[in-house]
Amino acid sequence: MPVSRGPKAKVSVEPLPWRPRGSESERFVQFCRKFLIVPNGHGAGKPLVIREWQRELVASVLDDPVPRVAGWLIARGNGKSSLAAALAVYKLFTSDMGGSIVCCARNQSQAQILFRIARSFVETSPELLARCQVGRELLYVPRNRTDFECLVSEPESLAGRNYSFCIVDELGVTPRETVDVLMTAQGKRPESTLLGIGTPPPDGVDSVMVEWRELAGETGEELITWREFTADGFDHHDLFCEHCIRLASPAYGDFLAMDVLRRDAKLVGPVRFRRDRLCQFVSGNENPFISQDIWDSLSTGEGIPDGADVVVALDGSHSRDCTALLIGTVSSEPHFDTLQVWAKPPDSPGWRVPVLEVEDAIRTARHRWNVRELTADPFRWNRTLQILASEGMTVSEFPWSPSRITQATTDLYSAAANGRMSHSGEKTLTNHVMAATVIDSPDGGLRISKVAPSRRNAPKVDLCSCLVMAHSRATWLASRPKKRKRGFSF
Template sequence: MEHGLPSEGGERVAAWIEKFVRVPKGVGAGEPFKLRPWQRELICSAFDGPRPRLGLWSIPRGNGKTGLSAALALYALHGDGVFGARVYAVARDERQARHVFDAAQSMTKLSPLLAKRSYLHVDKITVPGSDSMMQVLPAEPKSLEGLDPSFLVVDEIGVVDRRTFEVCLDAMGKRPTSLMLCIGTPAENRDSVMWDLRADMLANPDDPLTTFTEFAAPEGCELDDEEAWALANPALGDFLFADAIRAGLPPKTREPRFRRMRLGQWAEGSSDQWMEPALWGTRSTGLAIPDGSEVCLALDGSFSQDSTALVAATVSTTPHLDVVGHWANPGDKEWRVDVLAVEEAIRQACKRFRVREMCADPYRWQRSLQVLARERLPVTEFPQSAARMTPATTGLHEAITNGQATHSGDKRLTEHVLNAVVTEDSRGTRIHKPSKHSTRRIDLAVCALMAHSRATFYASRSRSRRVVSW
């Protein structure tokens, strides 16, 4: 069966698919699945070594996402050299997951060799020769627990429940290689797990454990610009037909939906996100602040609901940010932050760095601030008023935009920064959580802009002083 195939990587996957898989329906039904160059590139991004563990492909409607997923699932079942392979198709519900599974079954039936090796059941394909199995899964998180996938494909990730996604992610990693591949068209709302996943991938482009590909038309393009359609739809004019897209042009389809489904755009809802994920990602250096550096610390304290955060910024005209401490409620109603531990972390930070200032909103933390001030730590108050927060908020945003601030790439800081949404009104510019009761925290982002504000203040002051002394 293996004769003449490359031994590994995306080239092997592509060669295997072309050798054994046939198109189950639509254009070219029954004929060999001829991979297009862009499909090969996608495959290589997920299967060339070192192999990523998690992939996200954002592709508009009708570009063969489900078909390619099914072909990859069959490769994972038969061709990846895994004894005891476990391949799963997951989606919002079982009916949706069946699209991938049914395509894999049809492909199996069309290939004499695969058919000979497999048994087809209602909800699984078994391969006794290698003790392998592909299964379609209902999306209830309970039924997903305890899995040991070698390949898991999540179709239409844009509408998949967050809990389902998380349970799948938790199940990965028990094998030397495994891949969870999430495929879909852009999600409608910001609470979707696909939204977060994309933001995380944009912010961490060099993470070797993940791979991300997006097909999208340029932001703000005209709806009927067919050149833009071609950029977003690699299969256009091949097995995707322009008249089908034309038939859905607004007003027949609402514009935001057309942009998501046909142009692959994320325009809707992104406008209130404070920090552009890719921009934030480019300012990550991966480096901590060296001991002994001159820094400003900022504390955003809370007792039970939100987290308590401690961030440092180097005193510089181009400050570097890093997390010093973070205390988060793990989801327990009775949980209270360990105030003494926070105080001790501040003391330790004052030994580790040359701390110019430790600023905090005194609300509810007055006592701790007094205790630390009495120990001669340089404690100052930074009330979270509009007058103080507006310039700090715009200040950090501008610095990141202009390349005048960097950060360590700490995942928690990135998460909080990307969670933050911004409002501008008569009282000024502020960041806040996506909604009042949202569990997405932003405390580290708040600290970051406070610490940044104080660090640039000292940097400009010491510079002007130097000018005076000359």
């Protein structure tokens, strides 16, 4: 296979000067020690020494029986890219005639990371460099007509590949379509291995890694060979628990930089730290709409006094999800509190939102406060709004159009960040706000969303949706001049 246009460098077709012994994984260890030099970092400039835990990982894909599909779950900072690059270079020089080594990553820059490490291994080894043609994006060994290249994880670019060994970097976030294409490409050779490496995926991602892990747990190694270093199941332990770090990071106390771990534990956020550094499959909001610190600073611990001018916001579910009522004072700096929430009880498939109870709760609020306005998205709740309006309540419709909801969401965030609002600190309201994130909607605006909307048990955000509407209407009403009563004389 050509490396690039123009004349190719003449390289030797002589065999490598070594006499390997033992199993394939033991030969890999000997290959690394004899031919590969650590390019940078811990042990830079010295022969690459494979630790026992690394050899055991490699044995899962090299030693008999060689699997078709394998997966490694290992925390960041444990040299997985260097190990994968070393494994790719080993297969490049030792494969049977006509081998094809492929590494896939989610983007070009990620793919280049592993390729640059592999190319550095070759270029710093006189024996390997003398037998390999080196290109910008391809390594080729004429002796066994085997090539190695890194590709972006796009199904179109991978279709028709006839690989002998394929490494999928960051399997947790690799599109399912990509993995499907790579798996269906197998079968053209007596042996071909697909190896996926990575850490747990973000919440809500339809991840092949989760599927492989569950399948390996159910079937053993019948379909997938699986190896993992993880502290999953110990989510209740402290963030910087040494026991958990040792479980997820076999390089702990060796070449893993402990100061980086301590820094990340404080700066990257607890959810991401648990996923990336402890390999725990945890759920959480990595990018909350309003941060916990800001939200806590706005709490007064007090409700809304009887008789106050208020706005009531309704976020209603059609049937089985959750319906919420929020109350807020009419003010340029409004105060908010939960009025009532109806949520589906566990194991209640036939449950429906009690619409009559929702309507009665709004009527009860009219007797306790001076309800200036009820606001809601009329979708599927138009009848309720019409009934309450016929009873004399002022009702405003709040359709979630892109322009309107983007402005309302931005205004609410600005008010929270600048301390121009407050809340009671009620637990359910706090939970809903902390579970909310902001996304770009398909129609071009910003809107509040759940972190993982596809999950059935995704945390609720209905009160946060109410907060967006209530803040918008409460501040607008506060900006309107009050109607002056006209006096009459006779």
